[in-house]
Amino acid sequence: xxxxxxxxxxxxxxxxxxxxxxxxxxxxxxxxxxxxxxxxxxxxxxxxxxxxxxxxxxxxxxxxxxxxxxxxxxxxxxxxxxxxxxxxxxxxxxxxxxxxxxxxxxxxxxxxxxxxxxxxxxxxxxxxxxxxxxxxxxxxxxxxxxxxxxxxxxxxxxxxxxxxxxxxxxxxxxxxxxxxxxxxxxxxxxxxxxxxxxxxxxxxxxxxxxxxxxxxxxxxxxxxxxxxxxxxxxxxxxxxxxxxxxxxxxxxxxxxxxxxxxxxxxxxxxxxxxxxx
Amino acid sequence: xxxxxxxxxxxxxxxxxxxxxxxxxxxxxxxxxxxxxxxxxxxxxxxxxxxxxxxxxxxxxxxxxxxxxxxxxxxxxxxxxxxxxxxxxxxxxxxxxxxxxxxxxxxxxxxxxxxxxxxxxxxxxxxxxxxxxxxxxxxxxxxxxxxxxxxxxxxxxxxxxxxxxxxxxxxxxxxxxxxxxxxxxxxxxxxxxxxxxxxxxxxxxxxxxxxxxxxxxxxxxxxxxxxxxxxxxxxxxxxxxxxxxxxxxxxxxxxxxxxxxxxxxxxxxxxxxxxxxxxxxxxxxxxxxxxxxxxxxxxxxxxxxxxxxxxxxxxxxxxxxxxxxxxxx
Numbered sequence: 018x019x020x021x022x023x024x025x026x027x028x029x030x031x032x033x034x035x036x037x038x039x040x041x042x043x044x045x046x047x048x049x050x051x052x053x054x055x056x057x058x059x060x061x062x063x064x065x066x067x068x069x070x071x072x073x074x075x076x077x078x079x080x081x082x083x084x085x086x087x088x089x090x091x092x093x094x095x096x097x098x099x100x101x102x103x104x105x106x107x108x109x110x111x112x113x114x115x116x117x118x119x120x121x122x123x124x125x126x127x128x129x130x131x132x133x134x135x136x137x138x139x140x141x142x143x144x145x146x147x148x149x150x151x152x153x154x155x156x157x158x159x160x161x162x163x164x165x166x167x168x169x170x171x172x173x174x175x176x177x178x179x180x181x182x183x184x185x186x187x188x189x190x191x192x193x194x195x196x197x198x199x200x201x202x203x204x205x206x207x208x209x210x211x212x213x214x215x216x217x218x219x220x221x222x223x224x225x226x227x228x229x230x231x232x233x234x235x236x237x238x239x240x241x242x243x244x245x246x247x248x249x250x251x252x253x254x255x256x257x258x259x260x261x262x263x264x265x266x267x268x269x270x271x272x273x274x275x276x277x278x279x280x281x282x283x284x285x286x287x288x289x290x291x292x293x294x
Numbered sequence: 295x296x297x298x299x300x301x302x303x304x305x306x307x308x309x310x311x312x313x314x315x316x317x318x319x320x321x322x323x324x325x326x327x328x329x330x331x332x333x334x335x336x337x338x339x340x341x342x343x344x345x346x347x348x349x350x351x352x353x354x355x356x357x358x359x360x361x362x363x364x365x366x367x368x369x370x371x372x373x374x375x376x377x378x379x380x381x382x383x384x385x386x387x388x389x390x391x392x393x394x395x396x397x398x399x400x401x402x403x404x405x406x407x408x409x410x411x412x413x414x415x416x417x418x419x420x421x422x423x424x425x426x427x428x429x430x431x432x433x434x435x436x437x438x439x440x441x442x443x444x445x446x447x448x449x450x451x452x453x454x455x456x457x458x459x460x461x462x463x464x465x466x467x468x469x470x471x472x473x474x475x476x477x478x479x480x481x482x483x484x485x486x487x488x489x490x491x492x493x494x495x496x497x498x499x500x501x502x503x504x505x506x507x508x509x510x511x512x513x514x515x516x517x518x519x520x521x522x523x524x525x526x527x528x529x530x531x532x533x534x535x536x537x538x539x540x541x542x543x544x545x546x547x548x549x550x551x552x553x554x555x556x557x558x559x560x561x562x563x564x565x566x567x568x569x570x571x572x573x574x575x576x577x578x579x580x581x582x583x584x585x586x587x588x589x590x591x592x593x594x595x596x597x598x599x600x601x602x603x604x605x606x607x608x609x610x611x612x613x614x615x616x617x618x619x620x621x622x623x
Contacts, residue, residue: 153387
């Protein structure tokens with residue numbers, strides 16, 4: 018009994034220690050947010066910037082509170098996130114398929130290199146007139162913009178991931194006589210998965226940025242369109258409130274994808290190393 | 295056990311929150327059910343309109359059921375500007391658009407098949423016009439000739455705004471070629487004037503009212519000074535739509551004409567529609583100078599505008615007005 022409690026005590030103390038440090042982290046984080054809001058309110062009150070360009074933090078938060086009770090606001094969030102989700106899904110599928118295909122065939126990789134390097138830097142917002150001409154002021158036009166930008170994130174990562182196979186592992190696979198399909202599952206996939214997860218996380222952020230940009234410039238329904246219309250009539254408080262919302266959405270997206278990455282790569286050295294006790 | 299309570303707690307909170315929710319997009323109680331007399335089905339049309347005060351007449355008319363009475367179910371698509379409206383029109387996504395005439399004029403020069411079918415709103419020939427060039431009191435600009443050599447903002451360069459300002463300055467004896475035009479969106483003009491980044495700005499209401507109320511000077515109303523009664527917005531569509539759906543176009547133009555008469559006779563309803571759709575306070579909506587809502591293209595000044603554009607080298611030649619302007623009413 019004494020031995021059991023003796024073993025239990027340090028472990029419990031460690032857990033308490035970890036709990037305390039987590040609480041402290043959360044406390045510091047909250048303090049940071051409070052200080053930021055206080056600083057903003059101070060800037061607004063002392064009129065360093067005119068109220069027509071910087072509304073006070075209290076006004077903005079009040080507008081935000083009102084918006085959170087409005088069903089149409091939540092519908093707009095739904096529309097933006099739907100465009101984001103569909104765009105990200107298409108970009109991921111295309112990126113994985115094309116990236117994997119081109120990456121596994123060295124001839125193709127060399128042949129497409131210049132074309133990829135030319136197309137990749139094209140800002141997808143430059144395609145907006147083409148998108149509207151093809152699809153009008155609809156979700157599909159926004160998807161063109163979202164997919165074009167997010168695709169490259171996934172494509173390039175998968176391309177490099179597939180090409181990064183460890184030579185020793187490759188030779189081992191060959192000497193054990195693994196078939197093409199088995200090689201794909203046991204050799205290519207584990208190597209490419211970390212790269213794919215990175216690409217996915219980047220693509221998720223890019224897709225959110227472009228979903229909102231597309232709504233601002235094309236005008237399909239969503240949060241971006243609310244920002245643009247509020248701006249057009251000089252309703253700056255609403256603009257700031259929605260900017261805060263988009264920031265929170267981006268934060269949530271990032272957290273979700275970090276979580277997915279940790280789960281999918283639980284077997285990988287980089288993740289396991291961090292969690293070793 | 296703890297987890298189940300937590301879940302129940304979240305569900306309860308969510309239900310309470312939902313019960314307290316409002317819905318700003320719910321159809322208003324005054325919207326009438328679609329008219330079922332005379333053949334039942336309504337034709338759906340998508341109309342691109344800018345989210346500005348002038349669209350108030352359209353909103354008020356839709357609420358009143360005027361378009362339904364003509365067999366049309368109108369969906370107003372908020373456009374960011376002519377740059378979005380015309381490609382969307384050409385792609386077939388939009389059936390009609392309401393916009394300023396320089397867009398269709400430029401499109402006509404490229405043979406894109408855009409056709410102006412009727413007028414929507416014109417500026418005011420006598421009295422307070424719908425827009426003006428305003429300057430801060432500190433800039434010392436009091437007459438149009440003073441604008442020479444200054445930075446003047448318009449919302450969109452290459453349209454009727456800067457064109458008529460140039461003519462007005464030249465007519466007043468100044469040299470318009472020395473004016474530096476910059477693009478500033480209407481809501482930003484006041485801040486830019488205060489910061490001194492621009493010397494004068496071209497704005498409509500409610501922004502004009504705000505700037506003049508804060509001490510600014512109303513320098514000139516360029517539309518009234520150059521082409522009095524110049525059209526502010528026109529109704530346009532594509533030649534393709536005109537050829538394939540002539541009955542829909544005819545119904546739309548007739549409904550629009552009735553809407554315009556209704557708007558001129560029921561200013562208070564138009565202002566209420568503006569306050570509701572633009573989410574601005576009633577006082578601001580009441581202070582807006584409304585344009586003349588009319589379908590008449592005869593006094594609209596489109597040929598004069600096109601010639602002015604050629605004179606100031608905005609366009610190479612006057613477009614074929616017979617193909618561009620086809621009044622349907």
